[in-house]
Amino acid sequence: MAEVRITGLHKRYGAFHAVRGIDLDIRDGEFTVLVGPSGCGKSTLLRTIAGLEESSEGTIEIGGEVVNDFRPRDRDVAMVFQDYALYPHMNVAKNIGFGLKARKMPKPEVDARVAEAARMLGITPLLGRFPRQLSGGQRQRVAIGRAIVRNPRIFLFDEPLSNLDAQLRDEMRGEIKRLHQDIATTMIYVTHDQIEAMTLADRIVLMRDGMIEQQGAPLDLFERPASTFVAGFLGSPRMSFLPGTLTLDGSAAAIRLSEALLPVAPGRSLNGAIDGQAVLLGLRPEHLTRAHAATPAQGTFRYDATIDLLQPTGSRSYATFRLAGAPVMAELQAHDVSRPGERLPIDINMNRASIFDAKTERAI
Amino acid sequence: MAAVAPVRRPKRRSIPVGRILLLGFFLVFVLWPLYWMFNTSIKPSDDYLTVPPVWFPTAPTLVHYEAALFAYRGLDGLINSLIISLSATVLSALFGTLMAYSLARYNTGGQHLSFWVLSQRFLPPIGIVLPVFLIYRGVGLYDTHIGLIIAYTVFTLPVSVWMMFAYFRGMPKSMEEAALVDGCTRWEAFWRVAVPLAAPGIVAAAVFAFIACWTEFFFALILTSRSAFTLPTVFRAFIGFQGAQYGEAAALAIVSLVPSIALGVLAQRHLVRGLTLGAVRG
Ligand SMILES: Nc1ncnc2c1ncn2[C@@H]1O[C@H](COP(=O)(O)OP(=O)(O)OP(=O)(O)O)[C@@H](O)[C@H]1O
Ligand SMILES: [Mg+2]
Numbered sequence: 001m002a003e004v005r006i007t008g009l010h011k012r013y014g015a016f017h018a019v020r021g022i023d024l025d026i027r028d029g030e031f032t033v034l035v036g037p038s039g040c041g042k043s044t045l046l047r048t049i050a051g052l053e054e055s056s057e058g059t060i061e062i063g064g065e066v067v068n069d070f071r072p073r074d075r076d077v078a079m080v081f082q083d084y085a086l087y088p089h090m091n092v093a094k095n096i097g098f099g100l101k102a103r104k105m106p107k108p109e110v111d112a113r114v115a116e117a118a119r120m121l122g123i124t125p126l127l128g129r130f131p132r133q134l135s136g137g138q139r140q141r142v143a144i145g146r147a148i149v150r151n152p153r154i155f156l157f158d159e160p161l162s163n164l165d166a167q168l169r170d171e172m173r174g175e176i177k178r179l180h181q182d183i184a185t186t187m188i189y190v191t192h193d194q195i196e197a198m199t200l201a202d203r204i205v206l207m208r209d210g211m212i213e214q215q216g217a218p219l220d221l222f223e224r225p226a227s228t229f230v231a232g233f234l235g236s237p238r239m240s241f242l243p244g245t246l247t248l249d250g251s252a253a254a255i256r257l258s259e260a261l262l263p264v265a266p267g268r269s270l271n272g273a274i275d276g277q278a279v280l281l282g283l284r285p286e287h288l289t290r291a292h293a294a295t296p297a298q299g300t301f302r303y304d305a306t307i308d309l310l311q312p313t314g315s316r317s318y319a320t321f322r323l324a325g326a327p328v329m330a331e332l333q334a335h336d337v338s339r340p341g342e343r344l345p346i347d348i349n350m351n352r353a354s355i356f357d358a359k360t361e362r363a364i
Numbered sequence: 365m366a367a368v369a370p371v372r373r374p375k376r377r378s379i380p381v382g383r384i385l386l387l388g389f390f391l392v393f394v395l396w397p398l399y400w401m402f403n404t405s406i407k408p409s410d411d412y413l414t415v416p417p418v419w420f421p422t423a424p425t426l427v428h429y430e431a432a433l434f435a436y437r438g439l440d441g442l443i444n445s446l447i448i449s450l451s452a453t454v455l456s457a458l459f460g461t462l463m464a465y466s467l468a469r470y471n472t473g474g475q476h477l478s479f480w481v482l483s484q485r486f487l488p489p490i491g492i493v494l495p496v497f498l499i500y501r502g503v504g505l506y507d508t509h510i511g512l513i514i515a516y517t518v519f520t521l522p523v524s525v526w527m528m529f530a531y532f533r534g535m536p537k538s539m540e541e542a543a544l545v546d547g548c549t550r551w552e553a554f555w556r557v558a559v560p561l562a563a564p565g566i567v568a569a570a571v572f573a574f575i576a577c578w579t580e581f582f583f584a585l586i587l588t589s590r591s592a593f594t595l596p597t598v599f600r601a602f603i604g605f606q607g608a609q610y611g612e613a614a615a616l617a618i619v620s621l622v623p624s625i626a627l628g629v630l631a632q633r634h635l636v637r638g639l640t641l642g643a644v645r646g
Contacts, residue, residue: 052541072544079545085538089560099546102556146546 002063002076002153002186003028004049009058011044011210018044020210022058026203029184035197036207037233042190045207046156049188050079063153073102078147079156082163084139086131086146093118093127096145103150117149121175137168144176148183157189161196173199194234198222206230223352228361231282231354237318240328241280243358248275255281255355257324265299265351273357273364280361282354285318288330290337291345299351305330307342321346405429405614412610428611429619438598438616444588445595446623447509449577452516457570459517460524461562465554467525468532469540478529484522493586500587507588515583520573527572531565532558567634574627578620595620 004026011019019041026032034042047053049060051072059066067075078099086095093114100110118124121141131139140160147155160176161169177200180187191197197204198218205215206229214226218234225231231239244257246264253264262281264270273279296302305321312318317334320327330346337344355364404412406424433439463481466472473480496515497506505511539561543553559566581596588597598616602609628635 050541050545052544071549072541073547073549075545077545079542081538081542083536083538085536085542087539087543087557098543102543102547102552146542150546 003030004154004186004188005059005061006045006049007059007061009045009048009060010056011041011048011053012056018210019048019055022210022212024205024212024215026186026188029186031180031187031189031200031202032205033197033201033203034188034190034205034207035192035194035233036213038192040207041210042192042207043158044210046079046158046188046190049075049154050077050156051075052079075154076152077154077156078150078152079158080143080147080160082159084131084143084163086139086142088131091128091130092123092134092142092145095131095142096127096149099146099150113149114145117145120148121145136164137172140164140172144179148179153186155185155187155189157187159191160189162191162193176200194236198234204234206233224363225282225354226363228280228282228356231356231363235284237285237329237331239282239284239354240326241282241356242323242326242328244279244281244324246270246273246275246277246279246355246364248273255279257281257326260301260303260324262301262348262350262353263299264355265353268351270355271364273355278358279364280356280358282356283328283348284352285329285331287349287352288328288332289347289349290330290332291347296347300347300349303346303348305344305346307337307340307344310337310340319344401614401617403614404610405618407611409611428609428615431609432598432602432612432616433619436598436601436612436616437593438595438612438619441593441595441598442619444509444592445578445620448512448516448592448594449574451509451513452520452577453570453574455513455517456520456524456573457566460521460528460569460573461559461566463521464525464528465532465558467529469537469558478526481522482526489519489582493583496583497586505587507590507592509592512584512587512592512594515587516577516580519580519583520576523576524569524573527569528562528565531562531569535561564634567631571627571631571635575624578624 004024006022006024006026009019009022009024010017022045024032034045036042044053048055049062051067051070051074055068059068061067062075062077087098090098096117097110097114100113101107105113114127115124118127121144123138123141123145126134126138126142131142134142140163143160157176161172164172173196176189180200189196189200201218203215204218204221206213206221208229214221214230221230222234225234225239228241232241242257244255244262247254247256247261248270252266253268253270255262255264291302303323305319305323307319307321308327309320310317311320312334315334317332317337318329319332319337320329322328356362357364403419403421405428406426407418407421408423408425411418411421433442467478467481500506500511505514535558540553540557543557544550548556579596580594584594584597585600588594595616599613602613602616
């Protein structure tokens with residue numbers, strides 16, 4: 001159990017600057033998810049915390065102690081690797097007990113703890129098998145068992161579920177979440193799957209090009225993205241971005257998308273945006289519904305849409321239409337829409353819409 | 365007459381004549397010299413060069429073995445060869461593994477050192493044997509086991525290092541990293557995780573080194589004389605002014621095959637995997 005504090009962390013591979021100034025405070029017991037596109041430095045950051053990579057600059061503190069010069073074994077962290085990294089020449093029991101044995105724990109205690117970890121993960125019948133005799137999900141459990149048996153101060157996960165099929169991934173995701181609830185140890189979890197990030201995290205740290213783009217509670221990032229990058233990364237299907245201009249008329253603000261004028265929710269702060277500023281209006285599919293009421297509710301804008309493309313998923317249908325020339329996707333009830341080419345009144349909830357500066361792509 | 369439905373006989377697999385011929389030819393090609401060698405080793409001396417040849421000696425004899433092993437000191441050569449080859453093989457595998465690991469995992473010496481190691485084999489042996497001979501005489505290593513062990517270790521190292529280097533490079537790092545995080549020192553991660561995983565590669569490299577030492581002639585000839593001479597050098601004695609001692613030569617050749625074959629059988633399981641140099645992992 002420990003908090004982690006990272007200050008001014010940089011990592012260079014020769015001329016390549018992989019991590020470019022990370023400041024991060026992780027509370028004791030927090031589940032932090034590092035997320036971002038491929039190559040943004042998530043694994044590098046995680047491996048630097050584990051001590052598998054040396055930092056080029058900056059400090060890493062674990063439990064109030066600067067660990068930059070500690071060997072991995074002295075940091076008291078456990079790591080679950082993407083390819084599981086089980087020891088192929090040892091059976092499951094030996095794999096799980098390896099770390100304890102390496103730390104010279106007496107054998108009876110090792111056996112007891114291995115048995116306990118195996119029981120927690122439901123892999124007791126597998127203890128005598130070798131890794132090559134296990135399925136992907138079983139290997140994953142063994143890898144997690146190897147981590148929990150040591151009772152470390154911090155768990156590090158590097159995309160632990162990415163090699164599993166979709167169903168198993170959902171199942172294991174739930175188990176990891178339960179594990180965290182049970183043992184309440186600090187966990188740092190790398191993924192580029194935004195669903196994993198949203199469902200697991202107490203806090204999401206969204207990285208881009210070696211820097212933190214935004215961090216906070218999952219819903220904060222989802223509802224109040226700091227940039228088009230964050231907005232586009234979280235949420236599936238993606239947020240639609242519509243280029244327009246901001247018009248300020250006294251206290252009433254609106255966004256003009258060619259002929260349409262969409263009122264900005266009254267009372268929404270615009271942080272000094274100016275009249276005529278080029279903006280991007282960000283709309284998530286769930287901000288758009290089929291209009292049923294005779295008049296649009298407060299803060300919604302009604303638009304007569306012609307559906308171009310329909311993607312039914314069963315309970316919902318994703319309908320794409322053009323709004324001022326740009327494609328927008330709406331998440332509709334399946335019975336609200338029947339076929340492409342249909343004309344529908346769509347209500348756009350402007351209270352939840354995001355507005356970004358078109359040049360900087362930062363939120364306004 | 366009603367039409368008879370064609371009866372479908374299950375088609376017999378035809379005998380693969382071509383394949384059998386090819387294999388037979390290959391077997392004869394490989395086994396013929398061995399057969400002839402063995403035959404010669406148990407023939408009485410008068411039968412060596414008769415026309416037509418004696419295919420199966422009617423009175424097999426072991427005199428050639430006795431002469432080759434004792435009169436010509438073949439047994440001493442065999443023992444020397446075993447001591448020297450095995451020691452050099454163990455040292456070469458040991459240092460080779462350590463060095464290759466360092467090159468593969470820590471990029472020791474940048475991109476050039478690994479190639480430099482291999483480049484040591486580009487030098488023709490004749491280019492270095494004289495200086496080595498002079499040095500050995502000067503420091504008292506001439507005609508000693510140690511001297512030849514050192515020489516053979518040095519000469520087999522480049523290939524051992526290179527084979528092991530390729531093997532370690534093909535092995536994912538993450539298991540060793542898991543060991544480091546789990547609580548191992550670098551040495552323990554190497555010893556308890558990397559080495560067991562690299563066993564096929566180590567065995568393959570060791571077999572190569574052993575075969576190279578076991579059959580080496582040139583350095584043994586120059587660097588030894590009456591006491592540390594190896595088996596290959598004994599064969600010199602069989603060609604003399606009065607003609608060749610075919611029987612003794614064949615007998616000693618048969619004897620020298622035994623350890624190689626034993627080693628091959630022992631290491632076969634590892635060897636097949638090791639020769640793919642990490643391309644496939646079990
Ligand atoms: N050993 C290395 N030498 C040079 N560059 C490296 C090394 N390791 C990583 N990099 C580079 O650093 C950047 C960040 O890599 P990292 O593995 O942290 O990405 P990531 O965010 O984990 O991506 P992914 O989601 O694909 O795993 C990448 O551009 C990568 O090419
Ligand atoms: Mg990664």
